Amino acid sequence: MPSAIESALIRATRTSRQLCRKSATEPRFFASHRLTVDAYCLQHPxxxxxxxxxxxxxxxxxxxxxxxxxxxxxxxxxxxxLDGPQHYTRLTPPAPLCRGDLTVRHVLGVDDPAEYATRALEWAGSAWQAWSEHHDQARRWVSEALSGR
Known part of the structure; x- marks a missing residue:
């Protein structure tokens, strides 16, 4: 019998697959696809x-x-x-119950593309905030990318 966390992960994975199908295959939702993928990954590192x-x-x-x-x-x-020869710093993720107040459920069932985009951004912001301890490192990586290092 799976633990409560394992059961939650199984449900979340099913939900994520639903969401990915929607944002990757329905053109009116595709604009938010990258954001939802990153939010989901930050919440399931x-x-x-x-x-x-x-x-x-x-x-x-x-x-x-x-x-x-x-x-x-x-x-x-x-x-x-990212495709270049980089050395990446290993980061400690937030604790499992501290990875954002909003989850994939925040965007499920939303059929209006504008509302979906708004909710995707809210969810992403929640996931991003949960990683606040590592914001400076993320900014350094973006800076390195922009400078071509």
Missing amino acids: DVYMRSTKSAAAHLAAMCWSMERGPSKHVPTVLKRW
Whole structure:
């Protein structure tokens, strides 16, 4: 029998798959896809941010979205930096129950694209805030990407 946390993760994974299908296959919701992927990964780092590179990718992309504005795709300069020979700092994620007040459920069932985008941004902001201890590191990564280092 799975523990309460394992059961919650199983439910969240099913919910995430629903959301990904919607934002990746329905054009009117695609604008928020990158944001929702990063928010979900920041809230489930034990599954989606196991490597230091994936942690850097999701946290730097979320930093970019929160401080420079969301984008449909990982910005080219950030992707180029991530694909380069980098040494990424290992980050300790927030505790499981401290990864944001809002979850994927905040955007589920929303059929209006504008409302969906608003809720996706709120959810992402909640996940980003939960990682506040690492904001300076995320900003350094974005700065490195912008400077071509």
